[in-house]
Amino acid sequence: MFWIVFASIKKENPRADDTIMTVSNSRLKFIPAPDGVDPKRVPQKVLPTGAKIPVIGLGTFGSDRIPGAQVAEAVLGAAAVGYRHFDCAAVYGNEDLIGPALRSIIDGGVSREEIWVTSKLWNDKHGEKDVIAAFEKSLADLQLDYLDLYLIHWPFPNYHPPGCDVTSRSPDAKPYIHENYMKTWRKLEQLVEAGLVRHIGTSNMTRPKLRLLLRDARIKPACNEMELHPHFQQPELFKFVVDNGMIAIGFSPIGSPARPDRDRTPSDTVDTEDPMIVEMANRRGVHPAVVCLKWAVQRGQIPIPFSVNQRNYVSNLRAVVENPLTDREMEALARIDRNCRLIKGDVFLWKENQTWEDLWDLSGEITPA
Numbered sequence: 001m002f003w004i005v006f007a008s009i010k011k012e013n014p015r016a017d018d019t020i021m022t023v024s025n026s027r028l029k030f031i032p033a034p035d036g037v038d039p040k041r042v043p044q045k046v047l048p049t050g051a052k053i054p055v056i057g058l059g060t061f062g063s064d065r066i067p068g069a070q071v072a073e074a075v076l077g078a079a080a081v082g083y084r085h086f087d088c089a090a091v092y093g094n095e096d097l098i099g100p101a102l103r104s105i106i107d108g109g110v111s112r113e114e115i116w117v118t119s120k121l122w123n124d125k126h127g128e129k130d131v132i133a134a135f136e137k138s139l140a141d142l143q144l145d146y147l148d149l150y151l152i153h154w155p156f157p158n159y160h161p162p163g164c165d166v167t168s169r170s171p172d173a174k175p176y177i178h179e180n181y182m183k184t185w186r187k188l189e190q191l192v193e194a195g196l197v198r199h200i201g202t203s204n205m206t207r208p209k210l211r212l213l214l215r216d217a218r219i220k221p222a223c224n225e226m227e228l229h230p231h232f233q234q235p236e237l238f239k240f241v242v243d244n245g246m247i248a249i250g251f252s253p254i255g256s257p258a259r260p261d262r263d264r265t266p267s268d269t270v271d272t273e274d275p276m277i278v279e280m281a282n283r284r285g286v287h288p289a290v291v292c293l294k295w296a297v298q299r300g301q302i303p304i305p306f307s308v309n310q311r312n313y314v315s316n317l318r319a320v321v322e323n324p325l326t327d328r329e330m331e332a333l334a335r336i337d338r339n340c341r342l343i344k345g346d347v348f349l350w351k352e353n354q355t356w357e358d359l360w361d362l363s364g365e366i367t368p369a
Contacts, residue, residue, distance in 0.1 A: 030108025036081030036314065039114065041321045045247055045302065047222055051148065051198060053116050055297050056320045057085030058313060059251065059306035061092045064163045064260050066308055068094030074308040076101040079110065081314050087225075087249070087304040089120035089153060090138050093162065099143035117144060118249075120153035120203060120225075121188075123348070126180070127157075131187035139196065150188060150197045151225055154204045155181060156359070160347040166262040173350035175369040178212050189219045199223065204345065206361040207240050214244055225249040228301050229256075230292055231271045233337040242300065253296050253303030254289040256342050269340045276336055280329055286315070293319040295333050 044052040058078045062071050071094050075086055079101075086102070088095055106112055119142065125134035139147060157180070158173040174180075191197040199222035202210065214220060224241045228234060228250030241248045252259070255271035271277060272288035281288040289305070289312075296303040297320045307313045325333070344356035350369075358367045 030104045033080045037317050039082045054085040057087045057304040059304040068097040072097040072101045079105045085116040087118045091122040095141035103143040116148045118149040120151040124159040126184045147197050149199045151201045151203045156348045158348045208366045223247045231269045231338040231340040248301040250301040250303045254292045290319040294325045
């Protein structure tokens with residue numbers, strides 16, 4: 001187990017859904033859990049810069065359901081059991097609460113160099129005058145001197161309010177315009193050159209969009225974050241990412257069972273109920289989610305599962321260091337892909353009579369404006 005002691009204080013205009021907390025370094029104790037996983041046992045991927053990224057991270061998106069304070073406690077608890085990779089984003093609305101947890105981890109004896117922290121630029125901050133300020137807020141909220149990875153969260157500068165439903169549309173919505181995306185990317189390159197970010201990357205991209213970025217970028221994307229799970233393997237995009245020297249980071253790695261209601265449709269499948277995954281899990285005496293994570297890491301992507309339940313996030317971490325899948329099992333799982341995208345992104349559409357498929361360039365070309 002781990003011990004944490006929070007010092008609660010009042011903040012102006014506190015969010016109603018959070019227990020607002022700040023951390024007093026003298027009162028909050030970070031103690032590694034004796035029954036956790038030694039972080040040295042967790043495999044790492046090496047980037048061209050020589051930096052090392054753990055092959056599993058803790059996601060921090062509470063799916064509009066989990067209060068930020070609870071997510072922050074999970075970050076601290078996950079570090080106590082051996083996690084060293086945390087995937088954050090401004091739009092998750094909890095970086096100011098996660099920051100004190102990260103600070104206590106570092107003050108508790110984990111060196112900053114051992115921790116990998118990602119954040120993301122939200123869609124309404126793509127403007128050239130907005131990027132640096134948005135980054136600086138995330139950096140300050142996370143109480144860090146630099147980020148290991150900063151991503152452009154979506155390629156569309158289209159805002160949607162937290163908790164909105166699937167029909168929500170921004171009146172100022174725009175399609176992907178490469179010239180504008182590159183203006184945003186240049187600002188990320190400046191952050192690297194200033195030493196504030198070690199690596200920059202993309203999220204929710206497609207092959208035709210990435211081709212243009214790779215052609216025009218001075219600093220190439222180090223990672224692409226994308227939806228990846230056994231029922232949505234994206235083999236063509238995954239191969240393209242790897243072949244072009246990027247690391248694929250997979251969100252929704254167990255099929256995002258707690259995703260927001262706007263991201264649910266009747267045709268969605270459930271990875272953890274797939275008979276083949278269930279059979280493999282039963283043979284090992286583990287939850288089917290563990291099989292999904294083993295598959296992800298052994299395939300070569302980095303899963304970032306989210307959980308605030310200690311039993312679950314410990315189990316997820318152990319998945320990558322114990323009892324790997326056999327080659328035959330990996331081959332079998334490659335055959336259960338159902339091309340089932342769960343996070344469809346309808347809220348980012350930019351004109352009437354479109355469907356979510358228009359966001360994903362299924363023809364191989366960028367969908368015309």
